[in-house]
Amino acid sequence: MAQNKDVLKGIKKLKEELNAVILAHNYQTWEVQDIADYVGDSLGLSMQAAKTNADVIVFCGVDFMAETAKIISPKKTVLFPEPNARCPLAAMITAASLKKFKSENPGIPVVSYINTTAAVKAESDICCTSSNLFKVANSIDSDRIIFTPDMHLADYLQSKTGKKIIPWQGFCLTHVRILPEHIRNQKGLHPSAKVLVHPECRLDVIKMADEVTSTDGMIRYARSSPAREFIIGTEIGLLYRLKKENPGKKFYPATELAICQNMKKIDLNKILLAMKNMEHQVRVPEDIRKRAKLAIERMLALK
Ligand code: SF4
Secondary structure (H helix, E strand, O other): OHHHHHHHHHHHHHHHHHOEEEEEEOOOOHHHHHHOOEEEOHHHHHHHHHHOOOOEEEEEOOHHHHHHHHHHOOOOEEEOOOOOOOOOOHHHOOHHHHHHHHHHOOOOOEEEEOOOOHHHHHOOOEEEOOOOHHHHHHHOOOOEEEEEOEHHHHHHHHHHOOOEEEEOOEOOOOHHHOOHHHHHHHHHHOOOOEEEEOOOOOHHHHOOOOEEOOHHHHHHHHHHOOOOEEEEEOOOOHHHHHHHHOOOOEEEEOOOOOOOHHHHOOOHHHHHHHHHHOOOEOOOOHHHHHHHHHHHHHHHOOO
């Protein structure tokens, strides 16, 4: 505990010295969430990275998120305390495989989920997040869309749009662990609970939900809903924030199996070391960065 106190003190001191801001995803451990200046989902974190006045961004999430911060804010130093915290979904498509897919489906606009590498974003027309999926799809002047890399998100989009969605076959290893029987079991135990599900889940799980939304969407829903109990169909790290911000309400994970090990790789010691040594700086080649930024900016420009 004393050791933790010293680490916390060290991080706070370095934050002032470096004029640094700590951004953390909703799936980070509670310790990392508590030290962060801002905790949110991919869209919220991208917007924070775009508007911060800090010189240094310490990014606590997975690889593509830190890269996104660097793409948006190239003049800032972006530190990523654990370079091995990689998103397996983002790793399921490469720029070369997307180029080939595009050549097999010529002339069709490409929407890439924010969970992609900078090189894949650079090959895409526009990005989307789970918060703005439909807004992005509706903004495209085409009745066909190539969607990468998450096929479940693509299924969900397809179920709600008249456009033809041509999906890449990637998936989130964490969200596919949430199954219909998990929701049924929890509903049996907590019949009056509202079911909130992330759109990276399978469509049969999505169909059982009262609300399908991003992690920040779940935070907003839980805050404003008169319901007292909620079954949460996403990575279990979100429950910390939900419980902290809504002490009078109850939250149950759809399944404890929904845990993303990559999101748990960053800890306070690694944050301190990265700041102390200014190590693990994110770098994106300029030609890729510029093209990837266009795809992100088109998304951020949508009101
Ligand atoms: Fe990637 Fe899924 Fe983990 Fe998010 S929860 S970082 S999409 S594997």
